[in-house]
Amino acid sequence: DTGVSQDPRHKITKRGQNVTFRCDPISEHNRLYWYRQTLGQGPEFLTYFQNEAQLEKSRLLSDRFSAERPKGSFSTLEIQRTEQGDSAMYLCASSPGTGGSFRVEAFFGQGTRLTVV
Amino acid sequence: AQTVTQSQPEMSVQEAETVTLSCTYDTSESNYYLFWYKQPPSRQMILVIRQEAYKQQNATENRFSVNFQKAAKSFSLKISDSQLGDTAMYFCAFPNAGNMLTFGGGTRLMVKP
Numbered sequence A: 001d002t003g004v005s006q007d008p009r010h011k012i013t014k015r016g017q018n019v020t021f022r023c024d025p026i027s028e029h030n031r032l033y034w035y036r037q038t039l040g041q042g043p044e045f046l047t048y049f050q051n052e053a054q055l056e057k058s059r060l061l062s063d064r065f066s067a068e069r070p071k072g073s074f075s076t077l078e079i080q081r082t083e084q085g086d087s088a089m090y091l092c093a094s095s096p097g098t099g100g101s102f103r104v105e106a107f108f109g110q111g112t113r114l115t116v117v
Numbered sequence B: 001a002q003t004v005t006q007s008q009p010e011m012s013v014q015e016a017e018t019v020t021l022s023c024t025y026d027t028s029e030s031n032y033y034l035f036w037y038k039q040p041p042s043r044q045m046i047l048v049i050r051q052e053a054y055k056q057q058n059a060t061e062n063r064f065s066v067n068f069q070k071a072a073k074s075f076s077l078k079i080s081d082s083q084l085g086d087t088a089m090y091f092c093a094f095p096n097a098g099n100m101l102t103f104g105g106g107t108r109l110m111v112k113p
Helices: none
Strands: A005-007 A010-013 A019-024 A031-037 A044-050 A053-057 A065-068 A075-079 A088-095 A112-116 B003-005 B010-014 B019-021 B024-026 B033-039 B046-052 B064-069 B074-079 B088-095 B101-103 B107-112
Touching: A005 A088, A010 A019, A019 A088, A019 A112, A031 A075, A044 A065, A044 B101, A075 A088, B003 B088, B003 B101, B010 B019, B019 B107, B024 B074, B033 B064, B033 B074, B046 B064, B046 B074, B074 B088
Parallel strands: A010 A112, B010 B107
Antiparallel strands: A005 A019, A019 A075, A031 A044, A031 A088, A044 A053, A065 A075, A088 A112, B003 B024, B019 B074, B033 B046, B033 B088, B064 B074, B088 B101, B088 B107
């Protein structure tokens, strides 16, 4: 396993278009997280899944954003009707979570950089 | 909800010297973890070091160590014998019970030859 992979690495889109990003976590990890990082800032939590269930969503995740994790494997993050303010790096992370303390190392992908023009 | 603050947006250090990055946090929890993550340019974020709040001994990983002051809610990272490969953004992070991370704003560290 080569770690968390994200596709595409870069995406340029026109305002108003829809975009979809994909994340493939480390195969044995049942927890998957999406974060958004704007330039020069720390990542901000968007949402997370345990297996296929979406357990938490940040208030940053407006109704234009939707995330799925069918069958508890890869995940997709879709942004509808993109706005210039959506321009950011979207990071995916995964971690094991099989009981006990869940506060373990999260493994990050390289991110998808979205530019809305 | 917890907050994490990094007061040093940028720092620089000469190769082979020691540098300390600061982090303060606020939480109502009594037992928790704290992390330092490193984000090299154009590469993924990786965990540098982790501290468990109930452990009084400061964590150490090779050239990286922390100074954890629970009462002061301070969690600084010391990098000894700095190397060019240490150039990166460094983030202090607080995981909640679901392992969702609250990050500080980051410190950009430049190691100069």
